[in-house]
Amino acid sequence: MAQVFAVTDAVKSLAEAEAKLNLSRAEESFFEEWCSALPPISATEQTALDTIRRRLLYHRADGELLEGAVTLLVASPLLELAGFYDPPFKMKAEAAIEIALSDGEEILRGRIDILILQQQLWVMVLESKKTMISTRSALPQALVYMMANPNAEKPRFGVLTNGDDIVFIKLVTRPTPQYALSRAFSIYTVASELQAAFQVLKRLGEAIANTAA
Numbered sequence: 001m002a003q004v005f006a007v008t009d010a011v012k013s014l015a016e017a018e019a020k021l022n023l024s025r026a027e028e029s030f031f032e033e034w035c036s037a038l039p040p041i042s043a044t045e046q047t048a049l050d051t052i053r054r055r056l057l058y059h060r061a062d063g064e065l066l067e068g069a070v071t072l073l074v075a076s077p078l079l080e081l082a083g084f085y086d087p088p089f090k091m092k093a094e095a096a097i098e099i100a101l102s103d104g105e106e107i108l109r110g111r112i113d114i115l116i117l118q119q120q121l122w123v124m125v126l127e128s129k130k131t132m133i134s135t136r137s138a139l140p141q142a143l144v145y146m147m148a149n150p151n152a153e154k155p156r157f158g159v160l161t162n163g164d165d166i167v168f169i170k171l172v173t174r175p176t177p178q179y180a181l182s183r184a185f186s187i188y189t190v191a192s193e194l195q196a197a198f199q200v201l202k203r204l205g206e207a208i209a210n211t212a213a
Contacts, residue, residue: 011140011141011144012140013140014139014140014143016140017139017140017141017143017144018143020144021143021144021147021177022176022177023143023147023171023177023178023179024176024177024178024179025178025179025180025181026178026179026180027180028180030170030178030180031168031170031180031181031182033157033168033170033200033203033204033207034168034170034182034183034200034203034204035182037203038196038199038200038202038203039199039202039203039206040199041195041198041199045081045198046195048077048081049081049194049195049198050191052073052074052077052078052081052194053187053191053194055073056073056074056163056187056188057188059073060163060164060188065162065163069163070161070162070163073163074161074163074187075115075123075159075161078197078198078201079115079117079123079201081198082198082201082202082205083202083205084117084121084201084205088118088209089117089118089121089205089208089209090117090118091115091117092115117208118208119149119151119156120149120151120154120155120156120157120208120211121156121157121158121159121204121205121208122142122145122146122149122156122157122158122159123158123159123161124138124141124142124145124158124159124160124161135160135161135162135164135165135166135167135184136160136167136181136184138160139160139167139169139181142158142160142169143158143169143171143179145158146158146169146171146179147171147173147177152173152174153174154211155170155171155172155207155211156170156171156172157169157170157171157204157207157208158170158171159201161187163187163188164186164187164188164189165184165185165186165187165188166184166185166187166197167181167182167183167184167185168181168182168200168204169181169182182200185197185200
């Protein structure tokens, strides 16, 4: 009988995630969506981005942000502005996931505070106080969650943010499981980084909508 483990207990490092999921990191050309053919930003979008960053700086001045504050101040406004709350996208929250590893002897299970849109965009929001080193500290768990997607034919994308930084992930399972990362966008430190991250988010939306059509 297969043993069941919580994701957070079973996968604590990137090496563990890669080994358990048979994942390998791809070359940079594998994930071009974050750095090529980025859509322009309209004047209306720029005004909205300025508002998002002004609010982030105002509330961040009181100290580290908790997960709920990061969601309200950063993740949700960016997703709305990029069109992810409108058709063809649909959202689920606090999704339960379960993935059986290839040896059949281990099942990873978890319920995660995460937004899943169109089964192809996974948004993971972290508490700033728990991610002082790097947003990438959540990467091992994010890869497990993304691998649990039942649709193996299409690429899937992930977004990690703690309110200070944003990192994007691309993952495919066929012909072999592979993933790649964008650079970290320091949205708290540099105003133009929020703009660049938003352009990437819009680009991912276009890519997902095209594959869903």
